[in-house]
Amino acid sequence: MKDKIVVALGGNALGKTPREQLELVKNTAKPIVDLIQHGHEVILAHGNGPQVGMINLAMSTASNSEAGTPEMPFPECGAMSQGYIGFHLQNAIREELLNRSMNVPVATVVTQVVVDKDDPAFQNPTKPIGAFYSEEEAKILQASKGYTMVEDAGRGWRRVVASPKPIDVAEKDTVSTLVNNGHVVITVGGGGIPVVREGNSLIGVPAVIDKDFASEKIAEILDADYLIILTAVEQVAINFGKENEEWLANLTTEQAAKYCDEGHFAPGSMLPKVQAAMAFAKSKPGRKALITSLEKAEEGIEGKTGTLITF
């Protein structure tokens, strides 16, 4: 049976340098193309934490140096990361498809994700980005640029930005048109370029949208059958790392909510994945979410492994 599947790739699917990324995307492409070869429609989302961090750090370092390049706002750094990652990822998938004599177009769409400017997250920025500063430098940045700076685990001061919830995908018509015409689409890279609506404008805002939530949003919009969140582990566990650790093959949204409340899942790690999976499974009857590792995606779809989250 042919399913429409949104696959959210974790940080381990990419890499920290362009050279590393060029290698890693080759492995990433294989299970993705397995899904395509089995007749599924695949839409790809991916994180960009290390990549946008690197770009932001480079741009701010250079703007404070003799090079004197202009200061680059954070959303623009996100847009750059989509171009950079999309370039490598689309080529790796394209090559793997051609190696299997499959002529399927692959496209990266520069994608903006709309957030609510009144999202409470803006009152409490938590996501550290960019370079480390001394306390003195941090105070200057706070005063001169209005950044929120926090002390980061004894390693120095860093800027933090908000992590608001995605409410819409600005380029949804583009993604939808391409998917309906048989393209493999790479979208909402890094959770999307964060923007707010102001009248007819979309305005970039310094924020980090969780890529699992953005993937869930585009999966809903595209009326996908499956949301697959790929991460470093094969299954979701409760009591992770403890004696009574238990790996889960199936999880209802009700059970999942209970485990979330009980604190089984690490914030910023497994928690947003489980929450995104729950939201998707609850959004419409029949929708399923799967959390597994990149290597096990195909077996997961076949019901052999992974954690399947259903309503």
Place this chain on the structure above:
Amino acid sequence: MKDKIVVALGGNALGKTPREQLELVKNTAKPIVDLIQHGHEVILAHGNGPQVGMINLAMSTASNSEAGTPEMPFPECGAMSQGYIGFHLQNAIREELLNRSMNVPVATVVTQVVVDKDDPAFQNPTKPIGAFYSEEEAKILQASKGYTMVEDAGRGWRRVVASPKPIDVAEKDTVSTLVNNGHVVITVGGGGIPVVREGNSLIGVPAVIDKDFASEKIAEILDADYLIILTAVEQVAINFGKENEEWLANLTTEQAAKYCDEGHFAPGSMLPKVQAAMAFAKSKPGRKALITSLEKAEEGIEGKTGTLITF
């Protein structure tokens, strides 16, 4: 009459900093949306000289600094520039459309342009990119990285890369699908990310593809009616800046070839524009190319100004 029009935007349509770009794209959007409002299908290409230069300089400065970010190859910098420019440009066009109550989707496609690895240009790199170096530093870069370094008009040494001819657009099916479904598409940004074919792979190469030639290529592929090259002047001139200067309203490809041979047009400036226009006008009966300024695009289409190049 509804025409399919590829519009190539010059450097003056964008800007050197993100702030400048955000302002300039608003002006750029107006004549583009005029064309769309008059029923034309519009595909947008743009240069990226100052932008990719800035990104490349920032990335290399940061990688040689304490920040220690990884070295970023030139094609990857080009991919970043497409995300960065597309983000601003698509939003300005989207907003101008909505201000006129037009609900037309606008999309930026990360686009690779294929060049021939045996293109003679690779034997004679001419396009300076990135920072200035001392002669000593230049020799080290030449030896350690295999860069071609040249002395640049007394200002220091710079890396030069080749400017090969575009032979194909890797994402042509994506662009075509979107255009056929009524999307305004931003593509071949900066002349496209330069790649060569190796078996089933596309490999990024350090090169600068002229955005006028890349625009001509995608216009041919899409079977466009018009190629409009927007630049700083309203018309093409012969004997430019001399007493017998003459502005041209019409130009046959034969006349244009003669003027090119006579050296009327500056290399790297008006010459590639005239050459791209000639190539398009010659590629199929009925195809027309127009060279004019951003502000005069609409009047140019109406035949009131600009230089129209026909077979």
